Amino acid sequence: MSAAMERYEAVIGLEVxxxxxxxxxxxxxxxxxxxxxxxxxxxPVCLGMPGVLPALNEKAVLYAIKxxxxxxxxxxxxxxxxxxxxxxxxxxxxYQISQYDEPLAKEGSLEIDAGEGKKRVGITRVHMxxxxxxLLHGEGPAEEGFSFVDLNRTGVALIEIVSEPDIRTPxxxxxxxxxxxxxxxxxxxxxxxxxxxxxxxxxNVSIRPFGEAKLGVKAELKNMNSFKFLKDALAYEINxxxxxxxxxxxxxxxxxxxxxATGATRPMRTKEAAHDYRYFPEPDLLPLVVTEEEVEDLRKxxxxxxxxxKERFEKEYSISPYDSxxxxxxxxxxxxxxxxxxxxxxxKTVANWVMGDFLRLLNENSKDVSESPVTPGKLxxxxxxxxxGAISGKIxxxxxxxxxxxxxxxxxxxxxxxxxxxxxxxxxxxxVEGVIGKNPSEVEKYRAGKTNLLGFFVGEVMKLTKxxxxxxxxxxxxxxxxx
Amino acid sequence: xxxxxxxxxxxxxLARLALTEEEIKLYTGQLQRILDYxxxxxxxxxxxxxPAAYTVPQRRAARPDTVKDSIPPEDALRNxxxxxxxxxxxxxxxx
Numbered sequence: 001m002s003a004a005m006e007r008y009e010a011v012i013g014l015e016v017x018x019x020x021x022x023x024x025x026x027x028x029x030x031x032x033x034x035x036x037x038x039x040x041x042x043x044p045v046c047l048g049m050p051g052v053l054p055a056l057n058e059k060a061v062l063y064a065i066k067x068x069x070x071x072x073x074x075x076x077x078x079x080x081x082x083x084x085x086x087x088x089x090x091x092x093x094x095y096q097i098s099q100y101d102e103p104l105a106k107e108g109s110l111e112i113d114a115g116e117g118k119k120r121v122g123i124t125r126v127h128m129x130x131x132x133x134x135l136l137h138g139e140g141p142a143e144e145g146f147s148f149v150d151l152n153r154t155g156v157a158l159i160e161i162v163s164e165p166d167i168r169t170p171x172x173x174x175x176x177x178x179x180x181x182x183x184x185x186x187x188x189x190x191x192x193x194x195x196x197x198x199x200x201x202x203x204n205v206s207i208r209p210f211g212e213a214k215l216g217v218k219a220e221l222k223n224m225n226s227f228k229f230l231k232d233a234l235a236y237e238i239n240x241x242x243x244x245x246x247x248x249x250x251x252x253x254x255x256x257x258x259x260x261a262t263g264a265t266r267p268m269r270t271k272e273a274a275h276d277y278r279y280f281p282e283p284d285l286l287p288l289v290v291t292e293e294e295v296e297d298l299r300k301x302x303x304x305x306x307x308x309x310k311e312r313f314e315k316e317y318s319i320s321p322y323d324s325x326x327x328x329x330x331x332x333x334x335x336x337x338x339x340x341x342x343x344x345x346x347x348k349t350v351a352n353w354v355m356g357d358f359l360r361l362l363n364e365n366s367k368d369v370s371e372s373p374v375t376p377g378k379l380x381x382x383x384x385x386x387x388x389g390a391i392s393g394k395i396x397x398x399x400x401x402x403x404x405x406x407x408x409x410x411x412x413x414x415x416x417x418x419x420x421x422x423x424x425x426x427x428x429x430x431x432v433e434g435v436i437g438k439n440p441s442e443v444e445k446y447r448a449g450k451t452n453l454l455g456f457f458v459g460e461v462m463k464l465t466k467x468x469x470x471x472x473x474x475x476x477x478x479x480x481x482x483x
Numbered sequence: 484x485x486x487x488x489x490x491x492x493x494x495x496x497l498a499r500l501a502l503t504e505e506e507i508k509l510y511t512g513q514l515q516r517i518l519d520y521x522x523x524x525x526x527x528x529x530x531x532x533x534p535a536a537y538t539v540p541q542r543r544a545a546r547p548d549t550v551k552d553s554i555p556p557e558d559a560l561r562n563x564x565x566x567x568x569x570x571x572x573x574x575x576x577x578x
Binding site: 022023024028029030031037038039040041042043044047055056057058059060061078085087088089135136137144145146147148149150151276278281285286287288289290 | 493497499537539541542543544545546547548549550551552553554556559560567568569570571572573574575576
């Protein structure tokens with residue numbers, strides 16, 4: 001980056017759409033299941049047939065309030081649904097039911113940490129709205145020139161979370177989006193899957209010289225639907241705008257689409273009559289009334305959120321911020337960890353096993369924590385057996401794999417498979433004797449001072465016992481025998 | 484508030500309506516008369532009165548989150564000018 005470029009800072013605000021995990025759509029009873037055949041989850045309401053009436057989904061309201069509370073928003077006692085009018089083939093009614101001047105919640109904030117200390121990003125508002133349909137673009141020559149509309153997604157419940165323009169770097173934007181996603185997933189109100197579009201991100205970006213209070217002309221960025229795309233798109237756009245300004249040109253207000261193939265953003269559609277959505281209150285829906293008691297009751301049901309849990313883990317279990325971050329990355333994993341520590345009180349050891357072999361096996365088998373055949377109780381038992389010297393650490397890893405495969409208890413596997421650690425001096429002494437007898441030249445070298453051959457002898461014994469020998473004991477026996 | 488031909492054109496554009504010059508002239512006059520009529524309301528003193536978009540008592544009206552049967556896709560697509568592969572077929576949307 002040139003010196004001239006370093007004189008500018010970026011001002012970024014993000015609009016995040018999250019699909020709520022309700023069974024039915026926001027205003028009708030159609031299923032929200034992902035992946036169904038096109039246009040099989042539609043009805044007169046979501047198709048926008050004349051004369052139909054929307055009926056609000058209660059669960060969507062509760063989910064939206066939970067999210068609003070989790071980002072410290074004030075939930076409005078009364079909010080109003082509004083029609084946002086525009087024509088597009090994925091919007092059969094010709095308007096989207098959203099919220100406009102009276103959103104569900106407003107004025108919150110979210111703490112983020114992009115690696116340079118903590119920082120608060122303001123949340124302007126959280127509001128409810130319905131999703132639009134999906135456009136599939138033809139690929140074959142016969143389909144050239146056509147788009148295909150699937151309305152299964154039309155009417156699915158969304159919340160939109162709008163940030164203040166408090167974000168300054170692509171890394172902060174990623175940290176912000178990650179924090180939001182973690183919260184949504186912890187609350188179990190959104191699956192956070194960006195690939196399937198359950199979580200989507202648009203943004204507004206402008207630049208200004210450091211120290212300038214006024215905002216520059218912004219570009220609206222679309223299609224930043226992965227953490228990497230978000231980072232790449234913002235970096236590209238900041239660079240583009242900065243070069244324009246340094247070159248004496250002006251940034252124009254426009255919507256730009258990020259193209260992952262080129263890593264660049266390009267203008268999408270010129271906004272003649274920029275955003276003339278002619279919002280007006282939705283006459284078919286009553287204002288959304290939320291009582292004080294309801295909000296307070298919901299507040300009590302909120303789980304410990306990831307940021308707080310991470311801090312508590314660091315303090316309570318004396319584990320590193322990195323370990324803590326990995327462990328709280330999913331609520332189920334964090335619960336698994338805590339349940340295990342409760343039964344085997346060595347937090348660092350448990351952390352190593354959970355983050356190491358446990359996560360590895362889950363990944364290898366594409367399993368979620370909830371599907372793990374190994375329970376916290378079973379893992380704790382295995383760790384106790386290592387501690388008591390019943391099995392070696394090395395054998396324990398094999399036992400763990402077997403536990404994961406079969407769901408059996410550690411002691412059953414150990415007994416059944418003859419994996420118990422050999423700590424019987426007499427038995428080991430015999431094996432040591434054999435190894436020494438077979439390797440006279442190594443013995444000679446060892447006695448001549450090459451004591452690092454100790455490892456070789458121990459290794460031989462371990463090989464012969466298939467890893468079951470107690471290595472400390474073997475090592476002592478060999479030293480005694482050869483010393 | 485005086486309505487101009489430009490306003491009518493803008494409204495027509497938003498509604499995807501193609502109007503002839505005569506129609507624009509016609510509607511400009513008609514819209515002007517409608518607005519003038521509604522303008523009468525501004526003679527009422529509404530100081531301190533909260534705008535009411537709704538006149539019914541305000542309480543929460545919501546339904547439980549239960550899935551109901553959708554309609555068959557053949558029915559959903561019955562009004563489609565063109566259809567293919569279970570989808571509404573429309574001129575390509577360029578983005």
